[in-house]
Amino acid sequence: MENCLLSFITNIFCSLLFLKLLILKSCSSTIITPSQTIISDGETLVSAEQSFELGFFSPKRSNNRYVGLWYKKTPDIIVWVANRDNPITDSNVTFIITNNGKLALLNNRTKSIIWSINTSFAATRNPSVRLLDTGNLVVIDGDKDIYSFNNNTSDDDNSDYLWQSFDYPSDTFLAGMKLGWNFETGSQRYLTSWKTDDDPSTGDYIYWLSPRGLPQLFVSMKTTTTTKMVIKYRSGPWNGVHFGGTPKAPVFPLFKSFLVSNKDELYYTFKANVKSAVTRVKVNPTGLSDRLVLYNRSTQWSVLYTVPYEPCDNYGFCGANGICRMNRDPLCECLEGFVPRSEEEWKMLNWSSGCVRKMEFDCRVDSGDGFVKLVGIKFPDFLEFWSNKSMSLAECKQTCLSNCSCTTYTNLDIGRGSGCMIWFGNLVDVRELRIKVGDKKTKEGKVSEEGIYLRLPASVLESIHASKWKRRRLKIIIIVSLITIIFCILVLVILLAFWNKKSKGRDLIQQESNEEDLELPLYDLATIQFATNNFSPEYWIGAGGFGPVYKGKLLTGQEIAVKRLSKNSGQGVKEFKNEVQLIAKLQHRNLVSLFGCYIQGDERMLIYEYMPNRSLDHLIFDNDRSKTLGWEKHFDIVMGIARGLLYLHRDSKLQIIHRDLKASNILLDNNLNPKISDFGLAKIFGDDDKREASTRRIVGTYGYMAPEYAIDGKFSVKSDVFSFGVLLLEIVSGKRNRRFNHPDHHHNLLGHAWMLWNEGKSLDLLHSGLKGSCIDSHVVRCIQVGLLCVQKFPQDRPTMSSIVYMLENEGATSPQPGQPGFFVERKSSDEEYHSKSTNGDSSYSLNSVTMTLPNGR
Known part of the structure; x- marks a missing residue:
């Protein structure tokens, strides 16, 4: 009888325990109150539509435990951390809500509070907590209409929130979150980086909105020696649609930006523009800020853009009164009417000293001072300025002339072309925009002058x-x-x-094809539209140097990649024909296959074989994917690229120089076999041609270009060898050449590899995830070959046939490498943010010309 009673009690207890667990697991649609535990270690809270999840986690290489929020679909992406500066090691903890509405992390053994929100709510009777599908963890008053709250699908009305995690962001900026200031409470919302990739505690970099002058976004770094912030990046002012100076938006606007400014608050936010993609902003431990996107059919995030991306993005790169131009060599030049402060430093490509005026103002009323208009530039930072919202542009000009300290003026309200903004003193952080924007008409039909007016003395104006x-x-x-x-x-x-466009378009391709007895399939527009669902955003898989790329599927079941050339891209008919002819003629297992093309008027498309494993950069720069494949597969990829390049240089009918060899232009098929792609910039050499050529139009990608090409415009097969060497060292190290940084020096990846080679420590370059799967001598040989390829002078670099021989033969004798090209120590005197003085930053060197989003196709 006692045994039966004991069994009955046990069953009741187990049933109650199961019911509690069921309630916890179903809390995605339940308001949690103080009578319940939100979560214990091992349990999670999921939002109603399974978008976000709250729970305990540990970073990759850490035993510390934290309460955090992540995407349900990609749980490795942490978007918010509660106790980021209060890590725990005891698993006997719970995350609770108290009777007065506080969220707290409780140690069950000692009954002590490890972390809690520093806000209490006196008038709250029955507080409760909910995880919204926006990623916002909120505390609400339980006396409100819970039913209507649960069924509020907008998630935008936060009037009933007693507390929300969106007010206390970590390193991630989500859609609907506010970044900025609340003037009533004096509070500021900003992002703070993690300390490292494995430590979510408060890091050194912040991403914030400045209210000075016109609103701008900044990435700043904390310093241990001073309370002031060192500015790494500045966006440029808000122009009514987006922040000026930011990278070009993707082909399809995945999100829409908003800036709200009134007497109570100033903040920046964004909302998703399509349901097929999720986007977010993250500030990294290194100070880089990424805009990332996740498509519905994918489980891997793609980088839309990164800032700072190129040298001109670095704050004050050209010093005071200098302007940075990415398509010029050198990058920096002085504004009109100014000369370098130090000619010697500028000759050494150190522009941090900036520029000074050729001649100072006379400051008399009849001095004849005037202005030149500068367009297509990012506005200078607002260090010393004055503004007036009601003043006209003509009045603004006279106000500037009447003040001897005034250096520049412009419209305060860019969108409406009204108001006055005046700068005093030096102009800092001026750069040429990636896309020049001229005068635009506003909704009222008035002309909006998108530019600044630089004041110059009469004598300087006369000479100009x-x-x-x-x-x-x-x-x-x-x-x-x-x-x-x-x-x-x-x-x-x-x-x-008046010529028939269709016949002309077909003849354009067929004429070249007939000359070589080439039969190239011509696809019709209806077939391509059906395959890509009429170029739906959901089929968009990336953007090459000349336009968007879509995935498609023909009626036969064949998967294809469609490269649709943008009408305003740099690739004209010549480049299009060049790519069609080249790939159609080339037959090699390590070159991408061209199925056909379409041309009609201004519309031009190329149809390729689809590469399901995307591009090489997604493999070698992803720590998890890279180490799971091992060294042997990495070496197979190296050899595939080398053989493909050898075919182009020696074994094809005509010698071909690719001119844009980089990780994002190497695509991977089902078996991870590499295939060289993107031949729009390739150069053909005939049998009687010289083996070296020169050009005034430098095309390629910063970090992969050979010195003789980037500086003098000379290119040959040895230019491709240099790019291959950079790619080989990137594959071995798992690091990007152009973003490489080291705590002990400021060399790029090439310089770092050469230093290790000279010190006999070349194996230190190897990616840590590959060390258990390789033979040391094999890796050393690859590093040696890579350094031979990136030597400064073309004649010192080996040919592709020698490279393949050295890589394939263990006993092959290889020469000792010399100093790499672009082996220069980069300056890193970052800007110190101050209201009246700044210094330059010269952390990068050579200019880049093209930008390619690295997505598979």
């Missing part, structure tokens, strides 16, 4: 105007002398315009 007049007069003479020829050309263009 005289120089312009000489150039203008020369143009007039040329135009008059060629007027007859131009007229004939116009007549010819008009006649050609």
